[in-house]
Amino acid sequence: MAVTEPAPVAPPAVHEGILRRQSLRESAARTYARSLPIVPVRARGLTIEGADGRRYLDCLSGAGTLALGHNHPVVLEAIKKVIDSGAPLHVLDLATPVKDAFTTELFATLPRQFADNARIQFCGPAGTDAVEAAFKLVRAATGRSGLLAFTGAYHGMTAGALAASGGAEDVRVTRLPFPLQYRCPFGIGGERGADIAARWTESLLDDPKGGVPAPAGMILEPVQGEGGVNPAPDGWMRRMREITASRSIPLIADEVQTGVGRTGAFWAVEHSGITPDVMVLSKAIGGSLPLAVIIYRSELDTWQPGAHAGTFRGNQLAMAAGTATLAYVRENRLAEHAASLGARMLARLRTLATDHPCIGDVRGRGLMIGVELVDPESAPLTCGTGGAPEAPSDPVLAAAVQQECLRRGLIVELGGRHSSVVRLLPPLTLTDEQATAVVDRLADALAAAERSPHRRITTGSTH
Ligand code: PMP
Numbered sequence: 001m002a003v004t005e006p007a008p009v010a011p012p013a014v015h016e017g018i019l020r021r022q023s024l025r026e027s028a029a030r031t032y033a034r035s036l037p038i039v040p041v042r043a044r045g046l047t048i049e050g051a052d053g054r055r056y057l058d059c060l061s062g063a064g065t066l067a068l069g070h071n072h073p074v075v076l077e078a079i080k081k082v083i084d085s086g087a088p089l090h091v092l093d094l095a096t097p098v099k100d101a102f103t104t105e106l107f108a109t110l111p112r113q114f115a116d117n118a119r120i121q122f123c124g125p126a127g128t129d130a131v132e133a134a135f136k137l138v139r140a141a142t143g144r145s146g147l148l149a150f151t152g153a154y155h156g157m158t159a160g161a162l163a164a165s166g167g168a169e170d171v172r173v174t175r176l177p178f179p180l181q182y183r184c185p186f187g188i189g190g191e192r193g194a195d196i197a198a199r200w201t202e203s204l205l206d207d208p209k210g211g212v213p214a215p216a217g218m219i220l221e222p223v224q225g226e227g228g229v230n231p232a233p234d235g236w237m238r239r240m241r242e243i244t245a246s247r248s249i250p251l252i253a254d255e256v257q258t259g260v261g262r263t264g265a266f267w268a269v270e271h272s273g274i275t276p277d278v279m280v281l282s283k284a285i286g287g288s289l290p291l292a293v294i295i296y297r298s299e300l301d302t303w304q305p306g307a308h309a310g311t312f313r314g315n316q317l318a319m320a321a322g323t324a325t326l327a328y329v330r331e332n333r334l335a336e337h338a339a340s341l342g343a344r345m346l347a348r349l350r351t352l353a354t355d356h357p358c359i360g361d362v363r364g365r366g367l368m369i370g371v372e373l374v375d376p377e378s379a380p381l382t383c384g385t386g387g388a389p390e391a392p393s394d395p396v397l398a399a400a401v402q403q404e405c406l407r408r409g410l411i412v413e414l415g416g417r418h419s420s421v422v423r424l425l426p427p428l429t430l431t432d433e434q435a436t437a438v439v440d441r442l443a444d445a446l447a448a449a450e451r452s453p454h455r456r457i458t459t460g461s462t463h
Contacts, residue, residue, distance in 0.1 A: 015039050015051040032060070035402055036411060043070030046427055046434050048411065056406070057438055059424045060413045064225065064257045064368070067284040067325055067334070069427035075287045078324035079317050091314040093122055102319040105326045106285065109266050110295065114275050119298050124310035125290030125318070127256035127282035128156025131219070133308040134278045134294045135160050138217035138250040140303035146213030148201075148249070150178040150220055151185075152227030152417065155254055155280075164219055174212045176201045178224065179236045182361040182372065183390060191235065198239040205247060217250040217278070222268035225257040228416025229363055229370025229423055237272035250277035250300060256292075257368070260284035261329045261428050264339030264366030271365070287321030334428040338366035341435055345369060345424070348439050358450055360391055369424040371442075372416060373398045393420035400452055404445035410438060 018039050026033065039051035046069050048056045058070070068075060082089070082098060091099075099122075107115045121137070123130040139145055149155070149164040156162065163173050177185055179194035186196045204210045220240060224230040244251040253276035258268035262284065265271050269279070277300060282292035290312075329335065346364055349371055353359035360374030373394045380389030398420040405412045405422075413423040426438060 010051040045069035064425045065283040074324045078320040122313040128161045130292035131161040141300040144214040144216040146215040148218035154226035194236040219252040228421040231365045234272035241274040252278040256282045261335035286318040287325035289318035291318040342366040370421040395420040400449035408441040410441040
């Protein structure tokens with residue numbers, strides 16, 4: 001697809017000045033801004049326009065937030081309607097017609113057997129706050145304090161959520177093996193690898209000397225996002241449901257990233273047909289504005305008033321934008337669209353892998369796609385499914401691919417244990433033509449990055 005560059009909306013000095021001031025004034029902890037030095041000024045659907053006039057296809061989508069892409073008309077209309085009505089924009093956790101409509105729409109999208117007996121808690125506006133709320137809820141309900149979480153998980157950046165994500169020394173979290181297909185820790189992959197991962201969990205929980213603090217809950221992502229786009233096999237999800245149910249351990253499904261059609265079902269738990277005890281939802285439910293909730297089986301509702309509070313739990317614009325988004329995804333069957341278009345994109349990327357030995361793995365579900373880059377010239381480290389060797393991951397190449405993508409007007413994210421997985425999270429409104437343009441640009445970027453001398457400056461790949 002030819003890219004016609006519109007006229008810059010600001011002279012180059014303005015664009016460069018903004019970037020320079022950002023790097024001088026903002027925190028060393030800033031993230032996306034480091035690898036994506038662009039200054040977005042306008043956006044619509046898949047496209048972002050920078051202050052320099054360049055256009056980008058945005059496959060980061062606000063870290064998976066923009067189910068309908070940027071500034072979708074139904075979202076803008078819903079926001080304008082609230083503003084024009086004179087409704088208060090901020091109301092703590094008070095009841096409003098806007099909130100009532102959001103709750104009704106959200107419950108209508110949930111699996112019936114879950115929604116019929118569920119309660120909702122509006123949380124502070126970030127996913128991590130809802131994760132914290134889920135932990136408090138199950139701790140209060142069970143009287144236990146331990147948590148079960150999985151290798152490679154990501155649940156947020158606040159202390160408790162970070163502990164469950166492997167980033168803090170919280171001894172109450174027991175880390176269990178996630179059933180990776182590629183880089184299976186047992187060197188097997190497939191159903192057998194997932195079976196061993198489940199047995200490990202089962203035997204550890206039943207071992208009186210296993211050192212597992214009595215668990216208040218188990219938290220899992222149906223598809224690990226930040227961990228490198230790792231879909232959990234459906235059979236393994238059902239095993240986790242059985243294992244937790246038979247031991248009265250609440251199962252918490254973190255659908256912050258996988259929800260609202262992203263994986264090809266409205267909620268990713270639907271693939272396996274399990275009913276969790278708690279669902280953690282954020283990102284796309286706010287229709288691009290901040291919103292986070294937990295929904296849970298009503299028997300767990302034993303915590304006290306104020307057990308989880310927060311000032312910003314009543315963002316009316318986010319609720320209105322979220323209602324419009326949920327309804328649009330449901331009415332236009334965008335989950336099905338994500339499933340079929342995602343499958344076609346995966347197939348094309350797998351074809352690409354046959355010509356590029358640096359593609360170690362292509363995986364995903366729906367429009368949550370990952371391409372793991374490896375260094376095929378290094379000695380294989382492990383054997384994967386069927387005994388196939390797996391080369392070490394190549395984060396340097398991945399970073400080069402991300403930059404080559406940006407040069408070609410494509411925004412992609414990196415993820416995975418070593419930031420060696422190129423991630424695609426396009427809006428669910430992606431068309432066939434746009435999907436082709438995305439894969440074409442990625443293929444082109446990959447070829448350019450492979451040709452670049454990046455490997456010669458590598459001091460040794462990590463794995
Ligand atoms: N859970 C999952 C599965 C996530 O992907 C994220 C964010 N990437 C979070 C929780 C945390 O959400 P937030 O960044 O809004 O706190």
